[in-house]
Amino acid sequence: MxxxxxxxxxxxxxxxxxxxxxxxxxxxxxxxxxxxxxxxxxxxxxxxxxxxxxxxxxxxxxxxxxxxxxxxxxxxxxxxxxxxxxxxxxxxxxxxxxxxxxxxxxxxxxxxxxxxxxxxxxxxxxxxGPARTTMADPALVELAVGTGTDEAARARALRLLGFAAGAPLHVAAVRSAVPLDRVGALVCPGGLVKAAVLAGPGGGTGVLLATAMDRAAFPEGVRAGLADSAGTEPLDAAWRRARTALRFATDREPVAVHAELGALALLAEVPEAAARANPDVTALSRFAAGASPEDLETLDAYCATGSLRRAADLLHLHHSSVSRRLDHLSRSLALDLTTPTGLTRARLALTTWRLIEDTA
The missing domain is CATH 3.30.450.40 (GAF domain)
Known part of the structure; x- marks a missing residue:
């Protein structure tokens, strides 16, 4: 030369x-x-x-x-x-x-x-390894979490994103009215975090990949599903769990952690046709079509607390008002919400109905 x-x-x-x-x-x-x-x-x-x-x-x-x-x-x-x-x-x-x-x-x-x-x-x-950033190339993130990705290509994508090969990662599936880079900065202020929006129904789902994640730091206006990857499994498995957890997020509990769902996660595996055909879900669907927001809020609060008085405290209502609403709900759903079996059926029906109505 x-x-x-x-x-x-x-x-x-x-x-x-x-x-x-x-x-x-x-x-x-x-x-x-x-x-x-x-x-x-x-x-x-x-x-x-x-x-x-x-x-x-x-x-x-x-x-x-x-x-x-x-x-x-x-x-x-x-x-x-x-x-x-x-x-x-x-x-x-x-x-x-x-x-x-x-x-x-x-x-x-x-x-x-x-x-x-x-x-x-x-x-x-x-x-x-690149220095800490927030927003990343969606194609690179999709390669990292995609189901059909070759593991060598996945490892290279993660390396380009700044993550060490085989390192434990936190994965979040996010629906947000807040810019995703701001969400990433809030939930992982002191570590490496990458964010991208992947194409999909409803405008796409946000992805956060981070070395640490503070679930309490998600801002108002965000729903998120969280999952962890131990580094010994393909990252796409954690991404699937995060998306499943996102389906369980509600206005009352906007952040859902897959590891805390337990047996409830099985509901996400029920075929939609079978779920819609269930009598309890069918009854709830019919009721929800004409119900007031207050009725659905009461059902949600009662299913979340399992107690008339605690539901009343949550709704800031007198317990007699909540009792009247529950009587109306029991008649409409053909369930005795005051019994353990009726409450369990209502909880399962409400959760399943939300899952099949989810369009994200």
């Missing part, structure tokens, strides 16, 4: 210089250097301050030609400060930017240098 560069430089100094730059970065990439080393080497080669910024964390690395950390304000993103800048892309997604800070006009080879530096930065990010 050096001999070729010398011969070409005699014919065209620009071509010879470009080849030398390519060889320079090829050597750095073979040595698997990190971002700080790339910035130092590039600053020495360019003989000016060189910078690297990763969008996900806002991390900035700036080095001077002397190999030390550059002082003063970072130039990336400050119009007019960077003499030349080039975006860093990985799998067709812009993940950062690299730039030079020359005091004079750009060097003819500056773009070649930055192109190679951007490639080296992308390689380093992929090798060491």
């Amino acid at each position: 050096e001999a070729l560069a010398l011969r070409l430089s005699g014919l065209d100094p620009y071509v010879g210089g470009a080849i030398r730059i390519v060889a320079f970065y090829d050597t750095l990439m073979r040595r698997r250097v990190d971002l700080a080393a790339l910035a130092r080497a590039s600053a020495g080669l360019a003989e000016c301050v060189t910078g690297i910024r990763l969008h996900g964390t806002g991390r900035v690395v700036r080095a001077s030609p002397l190999g030390t950390e550059a002082t003063g304000p970072a130039a990336a993103g400050e119009e007019g400060e960077a003499s030349t800048a080039v975006p860093v892309t990985l799998d067709e997604e812009e993940i950062g930017v690299v730039w030079l800070e020359r005091s004079g006009p750009p060097n003819p080879l500056d773009e070649v240098l930055l192109d190679r530096l951007a490639l080296a930065v992308a390689a380093a990010v992929e090798r060491y």
Whole structure:
């Protein structure tokens, strides 16, 4: 390569210089250097301050030609400060930017240098794992959680998302009126979290993949189903559990955890035709079609508490008012809600009805 560069430089100094730059970065990439080393080497080669910024964390690395950390304000993103800048892309997604800070006009080879530096930065990010971000490429997330994904491809997708191979992950299926990146930042403020919206009925389902997840931090206006992956099973199994849990989320309990559903999760496996044909579900469907919101709220509160007085407290009503509503519900559903068997049937019918009416 050096001999070729010398011969070409005699014919065209620009071509010879470009080849030398390519060889320079090829050597750095073979040595698997990190971002700080790339910035130092590039600053020495360019003989000016060189910078690297990763969008996900806002991390900035700036080095001077002397190999030390550059002082003063970072130039990336400050119009007019960077003499030349080039975006860093990985799998067709812009993940950062690299730039030079020359005091004079750009060097003819500056773009070649930055192109190679951007490639080296992308390689380093992929090798060491990207810095923490929120929104991710939906295609990459779908590859990570998809049922038909080859496990080697799944592992690579997770690595590109920043997760270590085989590491335990928390998975959330989300329906939200709140921007998904905000939800991710709230429920996983101190760890790596990736979010994307996958296409589907009702506008799609949000996905959160995170190293930690605070179920109490989901904001109002969000329904979520949570599941964990121990890292010893394909991630698509955890994603299926998260979507199942999401179907059990309600306005009263907007966050459902699959591990806490227990035997209730079996209801999600009942074929829709069989569920609709069940007499209790059929009765509830007919009743719900003409019921007032107060009636359904009363049934929900009573099924959740199993107690007339606790339901009254939950509804902020006198227990006699709730008693009258329950009498009406019992007649409409042909169930004695005051008996353990009647209450159990009502709970199962209400849950099953919600599952078959779910369109997400």
